[in-house]
Amino acid sequence: MALSDKKYSQRIEAAFAKYPDKRSAVMPLLYLAQEEYGWVSPEGIQEVADLCDMDPTQVQSIAGFYTMYSEKPKGKYWLQVCTDLACALRGADEFYEELKAELGVEDGGTTEDGLFTVEHVMCLAACDKAPMLQCNFHFMENLDMDKMRAWIAEKRAEAAKAKK
Amino acid sequence: MTHILLRGRDIPDIWKYDVYVENGGYEAFKKALSLEPKAVIDEVKASNLRGRGGAGFPTGVKWGFIPQSEPVKYVAVNADESETGTFKDREILETNPHQLIEGALICAWAIQATAVYIYLRGEFWDVAHELDKRIEEARRAGFVGQNIQGTGWSCEVYTHLGAGAYICGEESALLNSLEGKLGQPRVRPPFPAQKGGGLYGEPTVVNNVETLANVPWIITNGAAEYKKIGTEQSAGTKIFCVSGHVAKPGNYELPMGVTLRELLYEHAGGVPGGKAMKAILPSGGSGPIIPATDAVLDTPLTYEDMSKIGSILGSASIIVMDETVDITWVAAKVTKFFKHESCGKCTPCREGTYWLDKVLDRIMAGQAQVSDIELIDNVAKNMQGVTLCALGDFAANPIIYTIKNFRDDFMQHVQKADIKPASKARQAAPAGD
Numbered sequence: 018m019a020l021s022d023k024k025y026s027q028r029i030e031a032a033f034a035k036y037p038d039k040r041s042a043v044m045p046l047l048y049l050a051q052e053e054y055g056w057v058s059p060e061g062i063q064e065v066a067d068l069c070d071m072d073p074t075q076v077q078s079i080a081g082f083y084t085m086y087s088e089k090p091k092g093k094y095w096l097q098v099c100t101d102l103a104c105a106l107r108g109a110d111e112f113y114e115e116l117k118a119e120l121g122v123e124d125g126g127t128t129e130d131g132l133f134t135v136e137h138v139m140c141l142a143a144c145d146k147a148p149m150l151q152c153n154f155h156f157m158e159n160l161d162m163d164k165m166r167a168w169i170a171e172k173r174a175e176a177a178k179a180k181k
Numbered sequence: 182m183t184h185i186l187l188r189g190r191d192i193p194d195i196w197k198y199d200v201y202v203e204n205g206g207y208e209a210f211k212k213a214l215s216l217e218p219k220a221v222i223d224e225v226k227a228s229n230l231r232g233r234g235g236a237g238f239p240t241g242v243k244w245g246f247i248p249q250s251e252p253v254k255y256v257a258v259n260a261d262e263s264e265t266g267t268f269k270d271r272e273i274l275e276t277n278p279h280q281l282i283e284g285a286l287i288c289a290w291a292i293q294a295t296a297v298y299i300y301l302r303g304e305f306w307d308v309a310h311e312l313d314k315r316i317e318e319a320r321r322a323g324f325v326g327q328n329i330q331g332t333g334w335s336c337e338v339y340t341h342l343g344a345g346a347y348i349c350g351e352e353s354a355l356l357n358s359l360e361g362k363l364g365q366p367r368v369r370p371p372f373p374a375q376k377g378g379g380l381y382g383e384p385t386v387v388n389n390v391e392t393l394a395n396v397p398w399i400i401t402n403g404a405a406e407y408k409k410i411g412t413e414q415s416a417g418t419k420i421f422c423v424s425g426h427v428a429k430p431g432n433y434e435l436p437m438g439v440t441l442r443e444l445l446y447e448h449a450g451g452v453p454g455g456k457a458m459k460a461i462l463p464s465g466g467s468g469p470i471i472p473a474t475d476a477v478l479d480t481p482l483t484y485e486d487m488s489k490i491g492s493i494l495g496s497a498s499i500i501v502m503d504e505t506v507d508i509t510w511v512a513a514k515v516t517k518f519f520k521h522e523s524c525g526k527c528t529p530c531r532e533g534t535y536w537l538d539k540v541l542d543r544i545m546a547g548q549a550q551v552s553d554i555e556l557i558d559n560v561a562k563n564m565q566g567v568t569l570c571a572l573g574d575f576a577a578n579p580i581i582y583t584i585k586n587f588r589d590d591f592m593q594h595v596q597k598a599d600i601k602p603a604s605k606a607r608q609a610a611p612a613g614d
């Protein structure tokens with residue numbers, strides 16, 4: 018289990034092929050590290066640094082600069098709810114409060130079963146479809162709590178089934 | 182009206198290569214390839230096309246800055262779209278991607294670029310992966326890669342995903358981010374178009390998605406036809422992103438010069454629930470907020486007319502607020518955004534946004550006094566024009582214009598406040614971070 022795994026070799030090669038220097042591949046490779054470890058773990062940082070001929074501290078600072086690289090392990094479903102102005106005018110703050118209450122977690126928290134992590138984020142360029150969120154980088158739009166409860170129940174049932 | 186940009190509204194499958202080509206797709210690129218690069222630049226100059234990323238800089242003029250003598254040159258497409266209220270580039274990318282690719286290729290030919298990088302905000306993850314497939318289709322058709330259409334000119338097109346940082350929409354930060362550096366703005370000059378200032382130090386054109394998506398139409402129909410749409414200083418159509426308190430939020434592509442009233446009432450359906458419209462942010466969170474008066478509503482949406490009423494057209498991300506909205510809350514919300522997104526490189530922006538946020542929290546909590554309104558007004562004014570990039574000004578605008586135009590809303594909060602000695606209130610707010 019590492020970026021040296023064969024399943025990544027093609028994508029690593031493709032990342033390097035895009036740019037005239039190795040360093041530019043740091044962002045795509047950090048995404049691969051996150052895919053591999055579930056977050057940008059110290060091992061992931063080291064491997065990316067080795068691949069890009071960079072210092073691990075430099076890679077760490079890049080990872081820290083951007084919000085989509087997760088600096089700690091997350092739940093299976095990472096829910097990033099937009100509570101920025103345009104969405105807030107259409108009820109996103111209330112939606113987010115209810116969602117946190119439903120899952121029993123605080124902002125940035127993960128449910129005990131390890132399934133859901135929630136956090137609020139800035140505008141996701143879907144302001145006409147508020148309330149909305151991004152789940153593991155995929156958009157879910159025009160939401161309400163009824164839809165969310167049904168979705169959460171579905172994901173919990175899937176997880177329970179997988180355990181058996 | 183038929184659309185120039187949102188053609189997916191007229192021809193739903195136009196995102197598919199075959200459908201795009203059946204509807205005239207890539208003919209403009211072929212036509213451009215039959216012209217001298219300079220003739221292409223001249224045509225775009227003559228069209229009066231201005232940048233749709235916010236600043237409205239004349240596109241052809243920008244292309245003309247590129248020194249032709251340099252062997253390596255780049256096009257960077259700005260698809261970072263992160264300003265609250267903005268969701269137009271996403272619709273182009275999702276529903277009419279080949280038109281963006283074609284526009285970027287025409288730009289690349291005009292400046293004789295060796296590669297195009299399309300920088301998408303990280304959250305456009307699915308969009309970018311689809312766009313990669315569209316680029317492959319263009320490559321298979323011989324529009325991307327080596328010796329394009331037998332011209333001897335070669336050009337690659339790549340996507341690059343950001344990872345969640347508003348500042349990377351600023352053009353020099355975007356270039357740093359692409360190079361694998363921290364996404365912080367660069368000191369200018371040298372500007373991106375100059376040797377030393379662009380991507381990997383090579384001359385680079387940075388254009389917004391919507392800007393480039395206009396270009397195929399201009400090449401096909403000519404600058405003279407394009408100028409017939411809109412007004413003299415604001416040619417063409419514009420995608421207006423309407424959000425907030427309207428019945429039908431969404432994108433509306435209309436000729437520039439349409440009034441706010443027509444856009445917001447006829448197209449976007451007005452304010453729901455019979456409420457009155459109170460305020461309008463015409464350019465997302467960063468532009469000056471204006472009261473929704475009759476005079477404002479009758480203003481044509483053009484660069485020139487919007488500046489006359491003390492605001493800007495900018496990216497035309499129009500956020501509407503009804504009479505129930507407390508504008509102090511808007512100022513506080515937008516300030517949280519800029520505090521979060523300040524890259525921290527310049528002191529006035531880093532410290533200023535921190536302070537503004539602190540004091541606004543105090544105002545919202547009913548713990549501030551009248552002098553705190555002057556305090557934030559002062560802090561904001563001291564951030565203007567002194568920072569490395571325009572984010573410092575963007576962060577100052579919401580404060581200065583909310584206070585200027587909606588002072589009563591602020592007074593509501595401070596009148597409720599317990600009056601504390603000034604020195605104590607100052608002490609309560611920590612300096613710096």
Ligand SMILES: Cc1cc2nc3c(=O)[nH]c(=O)nc-3n(C[C@H](O)[C@H](O)[C@H](O)COP(=O)(O)O)c2cc1C
Pocket residue numbers: 231232233234235236237238240259260261262263264347348349350351352353387388389390392393570571572575
């Ligand atoms: C803080 C900041 C954020 C910006 N974000 C964007 C953006 O998301 N998209 C964009 O096209 N331009 C953005 N810009 C403007 C770009 O710096 C640049 O002017 C633009 O991409 C040029 O393209 P145009 O001439 O086609 O408009 C931003 C500017 C600043 C200062």
Ligand code: SF4
Pocket residue numbers: 348365366522523524525526527528530531568569570571572573574
């Ligand atoms: S103005 Fe703000 S965002 Fe822009 S460079 Fe300075 S600190 Fe960074």
Ligand code: FES
Pocket residue numbers: 099100101102103104105139140141142143144145147149264265266267
């Ligand atoms: S404000 Fe939420 S998506 Fe734009």
